[in-house]
Amino acid sequence: MALKVKNLSYRIINVTPGIGQIKTFRLSGQRQVPILVDGSNIIFDSTEIVEYLDQNFQGPKLIPEQAKHAAQAHLIEDWADTTLAQASRAELIKAASIDKDLLIALLPNEIQNKLRKVASHLSLDVIKGLTNLVNQEKISNLLTHLEYISNLVKTNRWIVGESISIADIAIAAQLSLIKFPSSSGNLLAGKGSKGFSDNPKLISLFEWRDQLDIELMQNDPAVV
Ligand SMILES: N[C@@H](CCC(=O)N[C@@H](CS)C(=O)NCC(=O)O)C(=O)O
Structure with a gap:
């Protein structure tokens, strides 16, 4: 949803619980989704992802400025x-x-x-x-x-x-x-x-x- 608000292009890769989480662990050092892969930047945790998007991309600020x-x-x-x-x-x-x-x-x-x-x-x-x-x-x-x-x-x-x-x-x-x-x-x-x-x-x-x-x-x- 945050990527849509920012009008950014993306591809979703779904992760099968269990076996699929080996990949998420290798990628990010932890097992949970969501994980954002932006070039060489790997960001996990939805709050961190939203902060990263606000700092690096244009569009509505999802963390209010006030x-x-x-x-x-x-x-x-x-x-x-x-x-x-x-x-x-x-x-x-x-x-x-x-x-x-x-x-x-x-x-x-x-x-x-x-x-x-x-x-x-x-x-x-x-x-x-x-x-x-x-x-x-x-x-x-x-x-x-x-x-x-x-x-x-x-x-x-x-x-x-x-x-x-x-x-x-x-x-x-x-x-x-x-x-x-x-x-x-x-x-x-x-x-x-x-x-x-x-x-x-x-x-x-x-x-x-x-x-x-x-x-x-x-x-x-x-x-x-
Ligand atoms: N606080 C984290 C929570 C992430 C989370 O709970 N992810 C769930 C899916 S929505 C998950 O990956 N569960 C699998 C597991 O814990 O092994 C965030 O907001 O990103």
Whole structure:
């Protein structure tokens, strides 16, 4: 999303969890994505990547220049990357445990067909049991926190200040796990966690996210 905001050309290389992470480790000395490869510069961690893009490329500043807005954007991004990320992943697993089509759609393309049959025989109760171990308090807070943001975006185009920032990107990115945007493709678009994706109190939030997604997709002439 940050690369799209800056209107930069890029190529996405997806990493298969496990074996694929050997490459990410060799490349960056750690196993997680995202990693940005810009010539000989290797940058990992989304915050570092956004700071690198702001410092080295033109386009809207994703870290606001005003100290007050910068502090707010950093704090919100950190919340999105930690609390929101953990809760939305747990919600996604829960949703996939009760919706076999969603579970299958989430499988990597190359193994989708082979696993389709196996997945339909899986005992989804096992997955459900595991997700119930996730801190329930965190998940009930999730709805309350998303309601706050939904109310905020009813009257504000951007989460912090008057222009797009790292806070908008961080929140919108994590929301994809709770309700997949149209850019996720036919299998996933609109799917998500019951109680969130279909919650009337969150309509403004997902409309805001969809609008941002559409604008960034349009801002995409250089993707290769
Ligand atoms: N704080 C990091 C979090 C990165 C992260 O959690 N990456 C996940 C995917 S979204 C990952 O690579 N997980 C695989 C693993 O931890 O082995 C960032 O914002 O870049």
